[in-house]
Amino acid sequence: MLSRAVRIVEAFGPGDTALSITEIARRSGLHIATASRLVEELCGFGWLQRDEDRKVRIGVRMWEVASRASPTLSLREAAMPVMEDLHAIVGQHTQLGVMEGDEVLFVERLTAPGAVINFTRIAGRQPLHASSSGLLLLAYAPPALQERMIASPLEAYTEKTIVSSSQLRSALAEVRRQGYAFLAGHIHSAATGIAVPVRDPAGKVIAALAVIVPNDGAARSRIPVLQGASAAVSRAMAYPAPPPSRPTEPSILNH
Amino acid sequence: MLSRAVRIVEAFGPGDTALSITEIARRSGLHIATASRLVEELCGFGWLQRDEDRKVRIGVRMWEVASRASPTLSLREAAMPVMEDLHAIVGQHTQLGVMEGDEVLFVERLTAPGAVINFTRIAGRQPLHASSSGLLLLAYAPPALQERMIASPLEAYTEKTIVSSSQLRSALAEVRRQGYAFLAGHIHSAATGIAVPVRDPAGKVIAALAVIVPNDGAARSRIPVLQGASAAVSRAMAYPAPPPSRPTEPSILNH
Structure with a gap:
């Protein structure tokens, strides 16, 4: 039933x-x-x-029950102010993804009118091997999951998409060495995805913060501001802002 | 079961x-x-x-199922780009609410760090008589609901909160005459809520777009930009932007 x-x-x-x-x-x-x-x-x-x-x-x-008790609420609340700043600076799509099953699930997204093409939706999913957020999360995932993905057939979206086991293995090592995922044209030839890790207070990677920018020579210049933003989210998770001072009037937070 | x-x-x-x-x-x-x-x-x-x-x-x-098939998704997708612009211009809390039961349910919110106090959360609720979004929605609600609220006991949050039937009745008439709700200090003495209607293509009011600003002399100057923003959301609902041109590669929208 x-x-x-x-x-x-x-x-x-x-x-x-x-x-x-x-x-x-x-x-x-x-x-x-x-x-x-x-x-x-x-x-x-x-x-x-x-x-x-x-x-x-x-x-x-x-929708109401699922949204307000959302398991990703504290992550989203820590990330949103920083995502808004990042979105204002970069002027392109900004998104926050978590690992869910064998895919990346996007829990927040700010879109820019006229920005480069991007297929992500809130509560949409993308494959781990083809998206910058997915590759970032996979690079820090348990080794067993990495090996399972490396052994799986990998779907091609463009001629740049990683489709071989050896390419995926070395791409994951590169992400860990660099600390970010930079995928130019892997899902769509016009778009570059850049993703950096968001860490919980214990240092574990819990989310990917990403921007989708045009696939051109300026894309790499976006990496530092993205790294600064993810550090700010990680810090906000570790040291949440104090709640606003309470009014003398009865709070209506629980209405 | x-x-x-x-x-x-x-x-x-x-x-x-x-x-x-x-x-x-x-x-x-x-x-x-x-x-x-x-x-x-x-x-x-x-x-x-x-x-x-x-x-x-x-x-x-x-969360995923409820979010991606959310009944308010098209409204939220039409509103978000405009809300981001509004938020950047006004630099204060910006929120989108719909009528749900006898309360306003907030379906989107952009917060500003350091902005004036505001108790709204995404998927949070506020009473119809005390919040600007609630009063706006009630003013355009079916007369039977208006009369039921007018006949109900009205909780006071500050000394400014509308608590009498006659005050509520005239406040609703004023909202319809002005086309917006302007409530200074009704929920918290430091905050002013300003709400304007978002209309569906048939002209029916389906949501309230609101900003929460400091309760000071500059608050009224925010009304025109808010009206412009709600008109843009209503227009986006009537004439949705064409989908982005599809890539030649297989779409991953449905992953």
Whole structure:
């Protein structure tokens, strides 16, 4: 019962804002009657909702609960002010990614109008071997995961994408030696991704902070400001800013 | 069974990043054994997760599904570039709220380091009568909801908070006449909230765009730039930017 409800919600993929019951039933492998009954029940809890033309959407209530108790909230809150500064300076896409399964999951993104092409979305994923954030996270991941990726088939997105085991092994070593990942044209020929590590107070790499800039001669000049920004995020994680002074009026933080 | 699982996830309130099984059982009104079993099952789906000290958190998987299929995604994507510009110009907190139940739910927020005090969080809520975003949304809400709020007891946060029915009724009329809500010191004496409507292509008010600025003589001068920004968001909702030109390489949008 619970697993069926999970399958219904997980029928929503990236970019699917609304699905028909038929499509939900097909994707979740459930009978239409079962899917329909569970959708109604989930709508009753506000976890799903119906729009005007009877299509089903994720409910605002589910978004609210998942967002406010998000496991990455403290990371995102430490990173956002720094990302805003970085975004203002570099004027290009700025994003924050974490390892999730065998991919990088993007938990924050600031986009720049007119900036270079970038396929990242908030809560979107990219492969570890092809994106700068992914390669950075893989370089600091447990050796067993690195070896598994090195032994896997690697999909090519451009002629620059790393597709061989030996290339990936030496790219990971280079990331660790340099302290950053610099991938020019690996996902799209016009874009360069640059990613640096964000560390928790114990020094463990927990996230990748990245900018996506045009694939041109100026890209490398972005590395120092990005390194400064990631150091600021790591420091903010270790020494969180004190909460704002409380008002004499009752706080409404918990409303 | 499904309702029990929903109660377990909804045990997480604003600011609760980790809860013990005992606390989850208490808040959800379930026996510890039942709560424990359901938590294990939800952990198996990645919807909850255990941290090092056995406390329970919302799982990254649930955040991912809820975020990427978020019902407010198109609104947030239209608003974010404009909010970033506004934030850079005004240099204070900038936030986007929607009506949810009898409160305003904030779906995006950009904070400014050193800016005036503000209790809003992403996925946080504020009461309709006391916040500028809430008053703005209530002013354009169905009359039945307005009358219900006017007839309700109204909590005071400062001596400026609207607490009487007649004050609320005239404040709502003033918002509709002016086209914005301007509340100086209603939640905290040091802060002024200014909110303007974001409209869907049919002209319906679907969100409030707001800035929180110091409660001083310069606050009113912020109104025009905020109105310009909300007009830009409304226009972006009506005429979304064309998708970026697709690469010749395979798209990784759906990874």
